[in-house]
Amino acid sequence: MIATGTRCDTSAFKGAGQPHVFTLHSLADAERLRTFLRDKQPRRAVVVGAAYIGLEAADALRRNGLSVTVLERSANVLLRDDARLTAAVRKVLEDHRVELRCGVTVSSIEPDRVADVPCDLVVVSCGLKPNVEIATEAGVTAGRTGAIATDDRMETNVRGIYAAGDCAEAMHLVTGRPAYIPLGTSANKAGRVAGANAAGGRERFPGIVGTSIVGVFHVGFAMTGLSVEQARAAGFSPVSARIEARSRAKYFDGKKTTVELVADRATGRLLGGTVVGEDGAAGRTNVIATALHARMKVEDFEQLDLAYAPPFSTVWDPVLIAAQQLIKEL
Amino acid sequence: MIATGTRCDTSAFKGAGQPHVFTLHSLADAERLRTFLRDKQPRRAVVVGAAYIGLEAADALRRNGLSVTVLERSANVLLRDDARLTAAVRKVLEDHRVELRCGVTVSSIEPDRVADVPCDLVVVSCGLKPNVEIATEAGVTAGRTGAIATDDRMETNVRGIYAAGDCAEAMHLVTGRPAYIPLGTSANKAGRVAGANAAGGRERFPGIVGTSIVGVFHVGFAMTGLSVEQARAAGFSPVSARIEARSRAKYFDGKKTTVELVADRATGRLLGGTVVGEDGAAGRTNVIATALHARMKVEDFEQLDLAYAPPFSTVWDPVLIAAQQLIKEL
Numbered sequence: 001m002i003a004t005g006t007r008c009d010t011s012a013f014k015g016a017g018q019p020h021v022f023t024l025h026s027l028a029d030a031e032r033l034r035t036f037l038r039d040k041q042p043r044r045a046v047v048v049g050a051a052y053i054g055l056e057a058a059d060a061l062r063r064n065g066l067s068v069t070v071l072e073r074s075a076n077v078l079l080r081d082d083a084r085l086t087a088a089v090r091k092v093l094e095d096h097r098v099e100l101r102c103g104v105t106v107s108s109i110e111p112d113r114v115a116d117v118p119c120d121l122v123v124v125s126c127g128l129k130p131n132v133e134i135a136t137e138a139g140v141t142a143g144r145t146g147a148i149a150t151d152d153r154m155e156t157n158v159r160g161i162y163a164a165g166d167c168a169e170a171m172h173l174v175t176g177r178p179a180y181i182p183l184g185t186s187a188n189k190a191g192r193v194a195g196a197n198a199a200g201g202r203e204r205f206p207g208i209v210g211t212s213i214v215g216v217f218h219v220g221f222a223m224t225g226l227s228v229e230q231a232r233a234a235g236f237s238p239v240s241a242r243i244e245a246r247s248r249a250k251y252f253d254g255k256k257t258t259v260e261l262v263a264d265r266a267t268g269r270l271l272g273g274t275v276v277g278e279d280g281a282a283g284r285t286n287v288i289a290t291a292l293h294a295r296m297k298v299e300d301f302e303q304l305d306l307a308y309a310p311p312f313s314t315v316w317d318p319v320l321i322a323a324q325q326l327i328k329e330l
Numbered sequence: 331m332i333a334t335g336t337r338c339d340t341s342a343f344k345g346a347g348q349p350h351v352f353t354l355h356s357l358a359d360a361e362r363l364r365t366f367l368r369d370k371q372p373r374r375a376v377v378v379g380a381a382y383i384g385l386e387a388a389d390a391l392r393r394n395g396l397s398v399t400v401l402e403r404s405a406n407v408l409l410r411d412d413a414r415l416t417a418a419v420r421k422v423l424e425d426h427r428v429e430l431r432c433g434v435t436v437s438s439i440e441p442d443r444v445a446d447v448p449c450d451l452v453v454v455s456c457g458l459k460p461n462v463e464i465a466t467e468a469g470v471t472a473g474r475t476g477a478i479a480t481d482d483r484m485e486t487n488v489r490g491i492y493a494a495g496d497c498a499e500a501m502h503l504v505t506g507r508p509a510y511i512p513l514g515t516s517a518n519k520a521g522r523v524a525g526a527n528a529a530g531g532r533e534r535f536p537g538i539v540g541t542s543i544v545g546v547f548h549v550g551f552a553m554t555g556l557s558v559e560q561a562r563a564a565g566f567s568p569v570s571a572r573i574e575a576r577s578r579a580k581y582f583d584g585k586k587t588t589v590e591l592v593a594d595r596a597t598g599r600l601l602g603g604t605v606v607g608e609d610g611a612a613g614r615t616n617v618i619a620t621a622l623h624a625r626m627k628v629e630d631f632e633q634l635d636l637a638y639a640p641p642f643s644t645v646w647d648p649v650l651i652a653a654q655q656l657i658k659e660l
Binding site: 052173183184185186188189205206207208209210211212213214215220222224280281282283284285286287289290291293294296300303304305306307308309311312313315316317 | 382503513514515516518519535536537538539540541542543544545550552554610611612613614615616617619620621623624626630633634635636637638639641642643645646647
């Protein structure tokens with residue numbers, strides 16, 4: 001069984017070895033960063049990469065009093081081609097005076113700056129790559145994503161060799177194609193299946209729908225399935241609706257919640273969604289994720305019998321309000 | 331269209347007309363109770379009926395400093411034949427020194443006591459009945475539950491007469507039989523369908539899965555589908571598993587969360603669940619409810635790709651831990 005995880009490949013950066021440059025891969029990395037913060041009292045940080053670790057690092061550094069700039073190579077954050085989600089993250093970062101610059105390619109880290117941003121601390125949180133070398137040497141084939149390809153029993157092309165977790169692909173149940181979305185949840189599930197089968201079992205890991213969440217300054221940014229852009233790239237004809245609602249009754253301190261749902265115009269099938277808010281983003285995203293597993297249509301999703309009482313929700317839960325809006329667009 | 335709602339039938343109680351006896355059906359009722367609390371300074375309250383309003387009233391009266399005893403005719407609370415849920419509610423009530431007595435039939439309200447419980451304030455929150463008289467006079471038939479029977483277009487047996495909401499039945503998607511579970515969520519959904527069809531539309535209301543939640547002293551008690559007892563009564567061979575877990579990572583102040591799942595031994599189909607806890611009970615119950623709409627099996631439910639980050643969940647969400655346990659029992 002192969003479960004070799006990922007590495008953060010900093011070799012692309014000149015100057016990655018300097019003492020003020022950090023990755024966050026192990027507990028020792030965090031301890032080293034904490035010691036640097038205490039001993040060197042840096043004031044200006046640059047975070048390279050706006051995925052989960054990058055945004056969490058920006059949050060933590062800002063709370064520690066540093067000025068923070070986040071540089072992201074692609075046009076969007078959180079590894080998701082989703083302009084609206086990026087705008088929502090940018091808004092929360094800016095509310096806390098963290099600057100986000102997308103479309104910035106970093107090739108070298110200077111002692112006192114990255115790109116044109118002066119800094120005395122750099123966190124590199126990009127360049128995630130699956131560790132496939134051991135597998136390749138054993139004759140195991142990687143898929144199109146660059147991670148190890150397996151069947152739904154997590155067995156590779158070499159009989160008796162199984163792969164699971166951050167080094168391996170998983171079937172994306174919305175696109176029907178293998179995807180590389182390395183997260184602890186699916187690694188854990190796939191690892192159990194790989195282990196059981198390596199020990200003679202007959203278990204299946206059906207796949208993932210790409211659900212994830214990250215907290216940035218008390219706001220949850222959660223996503224599942226495909227964005228409009230991802231759906232189009234996967235060959236669907238996406239239609240989307242985005243609504244703002246309260247997470248619960250106003251008199252129970254309901255928080256602003258933004259829900260976007262994406263569906264396929266041809267079939268009415270739900271393809272994905274995002275939920276952004278301080279309260280209940282995970283639970284609402286999980287409802288969408290469950291509907292994706294069930295290949296539910298928006299018209300059926302709209303009729304879901306969800307829990308309501310004023311301290312917990314509104315009569316029409318925000319995800320259902322989004323579904324109503326989406327049905328009008330379809 | 332008929333949408334006449336419910337009434338709280340207090341006619342069964344002798345002494346229901348006394349000035350210290352209240353129902354909570356309208357805003358005026360609440361104002362009258364508030365005035366009584368201010369002017370008469372009652373110290374001991376009895377709440378008759380341990381459904382949603384009864385438990386919320388007990389909570390509010392206790393927070394206002396009164397001693398509170400809740401009397402419930404049936405063996406269980408919240409209109410659900412579920413001994414474990416009742417035990418969980420009892421525990422939280424007792425933690426706040428509210429006494430719950432089940433199996434107590436109240437036939438008369440004395441000026442200074444109900445049953446053998448001394449009191450100077452009584453809230454009657456039981457005897458909920460659908461208002462079907464107008465419908466019956468029009469030739470509309472009630473179903474076995476006593477509420478108005480409709481088809482999935484919310485049309486009654488009389489062509490052109492539609493019924494929706496607290497006076498009408500709805501199809502229970504787990505049992506496949508009409509049920510009477512009067513709640514604002516399904517009333518709202520069914521009312522829209524009835525209205526659209528009365529105006530010439532062709533909409534369907536597929537039905538409900540019996541999802542609800544109530545907050546009692548900061549703890550959410552949420553349920554969906556069938557309890558073990560209800561599943562048995564509906565002809566299933568129920569198997570259940572109940573687990574305790576944290577709502578999120580311990581270092582992010584994760585709260586104790588109890589999840590019970592019920593499945594059918596013959597088919598492995600998920601039949602229902604309850605979630606009890608201070609944090610995330612609604613969202614987790616909604617995941618179970620969505621799976622019930624999709625007629626999901628436990629083995630598929632266990633593989634759901636749910637959102638994880640330490641401020642929001644554990645790697646295996648509590649509902650998935652419960653599913654793992656249930657698979658062992660099946």
